[in-house]
Amino acid sequence: MRLLVYILSKLVGAFVTMLGVSALVFFSLRFIPGGYADILLGPFVTPATREVIERRYGLDQPLFAQFVRWLVSLLHKDFGTSMVTQQPVIDEFMRRAPVTLELASLAMALALAIGLPLGVAAGAAPRGRRRDGLARVVGALGASVPDFVLGTTLILIFSVWSLWLRVGGYSPFTQDPILNLRTMLLPAITLAVFGGALILRTTRDAVLRVMTEGYITAAVARGGRPTEIVLRHVLRNASIPVVTVVTTYFGFLMGGAVVVEVLFSIPGVGLYVYNGLQNRDYAIVEAGVLLAAFVFVGVNMLADVLYAVIDPRIGAGVSR
Amino acid sequence: MGAALTAHAAEKTLVWGKPGEITSFDVHVAGTVASWEMYEMVYETLLTADENLKVQPGLAVSWEQTSPTSYVFKLRPGAKFSNGRPVMAADVAGSLQRIKNPETASYWSAQLGTIARIETPDDQTVKVELETPHPAFLPALAHISAAILPIQELKAGGFDPAKEMLGSGPFMVKGHKQDESWSLVRNPHYWGQNLPVADELEALIIPDDSARIAALRDGRIDFTTFENPDIAKMLGSATNIAVLPQKTTNYFRIDVNALSPKSAFNDKRVRQAMNLALDRDAINNLVFAGSTSVDYPVPAAFGKSACKSTPTYALSRDQRLEQAKALLKEAGNEHPRATLLATSADPVFAMIAQVAQQSLADAGFEVQIQQPPMAEYLKKVFTDGDFDLAISWLAGYTDPSMVIAWWNPKFALWNQVFQQDFPGLDNVLDQIKTMQDGPDRDAKLDEACKLIDDGANLLALVSKVDYVAYRSDRVKLKLPARSGSSNTFEYVAEFEPLH
Numbered sequence: 001m002r003l004l005v006y007i008l009s010k011l012v013g014a015f016v017t018m019l020g021v022s023a024l025v026f027f028s029l030r031f032i033p034g035g036y037a038d039i040l041l042g043p044f045v046t047p048a049t050r051e052v053i054e055r056r057y058g059l060d061q062p063l064f065a066q067f068v069r070w071l072v073s074l075l076h077k078d079f080g081t082s083m084v085t086q087q088p089v090i091d092e093f094m095r096r097a098p099v100t101l102e103l104a105s106l107a108m109a110l111a112l113a114i115g116l117p118l119g120v121a122a123g124a125a126p127r128g129r130r131r132d133g134l135a136r137v138v139g140a141l142g143a144s145v146p147d148f149v150l151g152t153t154l155i156l157i158f159s160v161w162s163l164w165l166r167v168g169g170y171s172p173f174t175q176d177p178i179l180n181l182r183t184m185l186l187p188a189i190t191l192a193v194f195g196g197a198l199i200l201r202t203t204r205d206a207v208l209r210v211m212t213e214g215y216i217t218a219a220v221a222r223g224g225r226p227t228e229i230v231l232r233h234v235l236r237n238a239s240i241p242v243v244t245v246v247t248t249y250f251g252f253l254m255g256g257a258v259v260v261e262v263l264f265s266i267p268g269v270g271l272y273v274y275n276g277l278q279n280r281d282y283a284i285v286e287a288g289v290l291l292a293a294f295v296f297v298g299v300n301m302l303a304d305v306l307y308a309v310i311d312p313r314i315g316a317g318v319s320r
Numbered sequence: 321m322g323a324a325l326t327a328h329a330a331e332k333t334l335v336w337g338k339p340g341e342i343t344s345f346d347v348h349v350a351g352t353v354a355s356w357e358m359y360e361m362v363y364e365t366l367l368t369a370d371e372n373l374k375v376q377p378g379l380a381v382s383w384e385q386t387s388p389t390s391y392v393f394k395l396r397p398g399a400k401f402s403n404g405r406p407v408m409a410a411d412v413a414g415s416l417q418r419i420k421n422p423e424t425a426s427y428w429s430a431q432l433g434t435i436a437r438i439e440t441p442d443d444q445t446v447k448v449e450l451e452t453p454h455p456a457f458l459p460a461l462a463h464i465s466a467a468i469l470p471i472q473e474l475k476a477g478g479f480d481p482a483k484e485m486l487g488s489g490p491f492m493v494k495g496h497k498q499d500e501s502w503s504l505v506r507n508p509h510y511w512g513q514n515l516p517v518a519d520e521l522e523a524l525i526i527p528d529d530s531a532r533i534a535a536l537r538d539g540r541i542d543f544t545t546f547e548n549p550d551i552a553k554m555l556g557s558a559t560n561i562a563v564l565p566q567k568t569t570n571y572f573r574i575d576v577n578a579l580s581p582k583s584a585f586n587d588k589r590v591r592q593a594m595n596l597a598l599d600r601d602a603i604n605n606l607v608f609a610g611s612t613s614v615d616y617p618v619p620a621a622f623g624k625s626a627c628k629s630t631p632t633y634a635l636s637r638d639q640r641l642e643q644a645k646a647l648l649k650e651a652g653n654e655h656p657r658a659t660l661l662a663t664s665a666d667p668v669f670a671m672i673a674q675v676a677q678q679s680l681a682d683a684g685f686e687v688q689i690q691q692p693p694m695a696e697y698l699k700k701v702f703t704d705g706d707f708d709l710a711i712s713w714l715a716g717y718t719d720p721s722m723v724i725a726w727w728n729p730k731f732a733l734w735n736q737v738f739q740q741d742f743p744g745l746d747n748v749l750d751q752i753k754t755m756q757d758g759p760d761r762d763a764k765l766d767e768a769c770k771l772i773d774d775g776a777n778l779l780a781l782v783s784k785v786d787y788v789a790y791r792s793d794r795v796k797l798k799l800p801a802r803s804g805s806s807n808t809f810e811y812v813a814e815f816e817p818l819h
Contacts, residue, residue, distance in 0.1 A: 034695025040343050042351035043702055043712060044427035046733035050703070052425040084343060085498055086483040092498060152530075159534035160556070168531035169524070169540045170500075265526050267500040275499045279343060280695050 010304055014297040021293040022074070025286055026067050035059065036083050036280045057083050070286065079290075080283025082276075089276075089287045093269055100268035102173060102180075103261070104253035106188040111195030112246070118196075119203025123238070124211065124230055135204060142197025151190040151263040158186060168265040187264040191257050195249050202245045206238035213237070236310065243306050251299035254292070332817040333520040334795060336809075337532045337544030341499050341525050346482045347467040348419050348426045353806050356464045360807050361504055361521060362402075363467035363487035366393060366412060366446075367458060368810070369718040371800035373569065373622065375458045379407055379468055379488065380446075388453040388754075389436070393446045400509035401470045402492035409440035414471030416448070428465035430731060431722060433457050433753075453754040459719040463805045490516040490813035499525055516813040529554070529667075536561055536789055542817065543790035543797060545808060547668050549608040551787045560793040567802040569622065569716025569723070570784040571615035572672055574598070574660075574709055575701060578740040578777045583708045584656035588740075591776035593644040593651070594658075594709075595632050599679035604782050607671045615783045617724055617772050618765050619716035621802060626720070626762060627769035627780075644683040657686045658708035663697040669711045672781065676711070705737030713784050718804035720765060721752050727772055739778060745771040794819045 037045050037053040054060045058069070073080060079090040122135030159167050165186050171179040210216060211234065219229045261270035269288060276284025340354030347359040368378040380393040399407040419426045420435055433454030439447040450457060460466060470486050473479035479486050485493050490510050495503035502523040506516050524541060526532045529548055535541040537558060548554070552563045576591050577583040585591045600614040613620060616627035627633060631643070648654045658680075662673035670691060677687045687709070692700065701710045716723045726732040728746045729739040748768045755761040772778075786808050790797050796816040803810065 032696070034693075034697075034699040038695050038698035038703065039352075040350055041425070041427050043698065044351040044734045045698070045702055046427075046736075048422060048733075049425040049427065052423060056425075082498070084341075085345065085496075086480070087498075095497070155528070155530045155534070159530045159537070166538065167534040168526055168528070169535055169538075263528065265528060265531050267497065271499060275341065278694065 006308060007301070007305060010301045014301060017297055018290070018293055022071065022286075022290055023067070025289040026070060027063070029282055029285055030063055030066075032277075032280070034280055036282070039279045040083075074290075079287035082284055083281050084279055089283045092272060092284075093287060093291060096267060096269045096272055099170065099172075099266060100254060100257070100261070100270060103184060103187060103191070103257065103266060103268055104250060106184055107191035107195060107253055107257070108246070108250050110188055110192035111199055111249070114192065114196035115199025116203055116242075119200040119242075120207055120230065120235070122200070123204040123207025124226070124234065135200060139197045139201040139204070142193045143201065145193060147190050147194060147257075148259050148263065150193055151187070151260055154186050154190060155263060170266050183264075184266070187257075187260045187266055190260050190263075191253060195253075198245055198249060199242065203238065203242050206241045207234055210234050210238045239310055240307055243303055243310070247299045247303035247306075251296040254295045254299065331519040332517065333522060334518040334543070334812075334815055334817050335541045336521060336523045337526045337535050337541035338502070338523045339525075339527055339532065339545060344482070345485060347469070347485070347487075348415075348424055348428070348465060348481070351427045351465075356806055357809070358502065358523070359464045359467060359485070359487075360489070360809065361491045361523075361812060362485045362489045362493060363464060363469075364399075364489045365462055365464060365466050366468060367462040369459065369462040369804050369807075371802045373718045373802065373804045375462055375718070378462065379412070383458070389450040391448045391450075391457065393448070395444045395446070396511060397444070398511045399488050400511070401473075401486055401488045402507040402509060403470070403473070403486060404509050405470065405472070406443075407468060407470075407488050408443045408472075409446045410443075411468050411471045412446045413438040413440050414474070415468045416466070418469065418471070419466060426465065427734075428460070428463065430733070431456065431460040431463070431717075431725075432466065433460075455756050456719045456721045456725075456753065459717060459722060459804075462718055464807065491521050494520075501525060510813070512813050517816045521812070536791060539791065539794060541791075542795040543788065543815075546787040546789060547666055549611055549668070549785070549787070551789060555789060560791055562790055562792045564788045564790075564797075564799060565611060566786045566788055566799055566808055567621060568784055568786060568806070569619040569718070569802070569804045570713055570806070571619055571716065572603075572668075572711065572713045572781040572784055574676065574711055574779045574781060575707075575735070575738060576709055576777050576779065577705060577707055577738040578775075579738050580705055580707075584653060584658055585708060587651050587653070588774075588776065589647045589651040590653060590656050592774070593647040593683060594656075594680060594685065595773070595776040595779055596635075596640040596644040596647070597680050597683035597685065598632075598676060598779065598781070599637060599682075600781055601637070602679055603672055603675045606675050607668065608782065608785070612783045612785050615780045617727065617769055617778075617780050618720045619723060619780075620783060621716060621804070622720050624720060624762055624765060626765035627773070629766070630769055630773035632773050641683055648684055655684045655686055657688075659688050659690055661690050661692060661697055661700065661707050661710040663694050663711075664691040665694040665697075672711055702734055702737065707738070714780070715806055716804060719757075721755075721761075724765065724768055724772075725749055725753060727768070727775075727778060735778065740775060742771060742775055745775065 037050040040053060041049055082089050118135050155167050158165050166182045170183050173180040216233055219233055258270035258274050261268045262274050273285055273288035342355040342358050343352050344350040347363050365378045366380045368376045370376050379396055379399050381396040383391060383393045385391055416438055418424050420429050434451040436449045436451045469481055470479055490507055491504035492507045494505045504521040506519050526535055532544050533554060555561050576585045578585055604610055604612050604614060618624050618626040660673050662669035673689045677689060680687050700706045714723060728749045729736045729741050748764060752761060752764050788799060795818060798811040798814045800810050
């Protein structure tokens, strides 16, 4: 029951967040210089042709009326129509979501595979030891290299020497799993470097904090083996900040790792939203940001529930 | 199963690495090359233009000019839309009327002149009567923006040009994944004998130059285009990749804001000084490694002598700099400050901007470069007129009278927010529009050039070359040596897959 109330309170918060996001994205988008008429007609746009194009897509209506119309459409599960293709944008998001999910999952798996063991090893190591120092350097380096720098470097290297991996040319997993892996590995690595560094640093700090707790000292005093202490006591107690970082990062990735998808021409939701923004195809960007917010909020809610499962005191605290 | 595999193996497929996606399905509306390139695979025009920039048959197999304002076109027997219906005179009439309808918002409408009436005495004949002589009418019909649509289906509601493509060109659309790929198959009703050679044409949208290079190397694409003049160097020593520069009538240009009171270029003397100080040779040598050439308001590709005797082109660099400094001194502004917009959409713009910045500094200009995104740049320059200088390029089309007409802001409309109107120049340009090609028109072109140079409002820089890169072991290409309608792949129907 307490957990249910906790979840309900989170749902209300999520709804308010979504409403705020929808207003923010709608109005901020309209204030960005340039519109679809500029993109469509290029340098040949005239006041008369602009008026025709804006009337055609309802962009001549007052801004608030457009916003209300959009909200009403959303209530009818209509996320709008692309001005470029005249097709419902939700269909395109549905088609692209598995690509982004795959990229996000692969990047997450790589980041966890790197960050988690290194973070635990660094945190559990006595201070000043070489593996702790190495982990700190790796963490700082990974977190400070922007994805566009790393991605561009990888593209430059692998476009000259293929080395089995491919730059761009996405191939669905269901068609050719090996080719899919060859295509997705570089963008996943680009994303995983930052994610791995983030997880490494968070895990290290969390483990360090737990290692100073009295019950760890007691476990050591009882003669417990280091591996057993780490697995039974340290990991569970250090997991909450790690879960926060992992879920937040996964939510970010699911919202569309825009830069990486653009760099590697991965046909996911990030590339779709980016191109929508470039073309001022408002429905795509509005739906994209809203869906990303939805995923982000959903993943964070999942994290909140996980906290309550990991540490029942959290759920109990809310319902009191 | 075995038969299906055999059939699939026998299919000849071309794979095109397309740098950009369309901005609309409507061939009569979109004003972007990325859109035109795709339309040219599917649609046809009444006339075409060859590499000598001469008008050639298209859907019209012949035509006759019966008076300075009257044209009669005979349609090609056997030309059919990909749904199997013959192309008829009503489709041509309806398409031209659609372009001229202000509700279509076609930017190409002005280039067709003023159409008084269109008659279709029979299914194969179209008569067009213009209100005033307009020799550029025929070249304007050769641009893809004047494509012939299946008007019968459009009127019946079975075809929506804003959502789909249905043309009489060599290919028809089988599938489209936005920003990802196009799948085209041969139009079984195409009139060309044994054409197209390829059964299928896959277009992969790959905006990034490096990604297209990688795709060429590993054979994912057979051919593509680049704007970057360094492409041959970037492709390195790959022996199976060839790069062909294709000349065009297009040229890079600088738009100068003569109308904004905030801009130093509000003063004609400062504009003239800027025009004189620009080192077009340096742009050619430093940005394009000498692979292109200095260009003029009347594009060099037309082989005219117009514009070459104006001070901007006739004087030496030292003489021009001396004059530029004198003009700035006279204007009381020896170190004018300006911002030069070079949209990030094309990396070549930034390269040109850097050389322009350096050459202008020699005369005393202090220029800052900004790289706004495309939509922001378009709004600042063509809608708000909120800029000093902006780099872009201008399509030269297939007749000098078409491109030079843009110097009349009342005709162009798109440059009204920054282009000063000179009634004397407008008058000359109006005369050019009605004149047939010949010595008289050449003299008028030269007269217009002098006035254009004096106004220094929209400046031609260097010719724009398109670079076609292809896998010589995978495809046999046929390319026009020169293109006047941004129709790089005009002979796509004859491209032969070798794999």
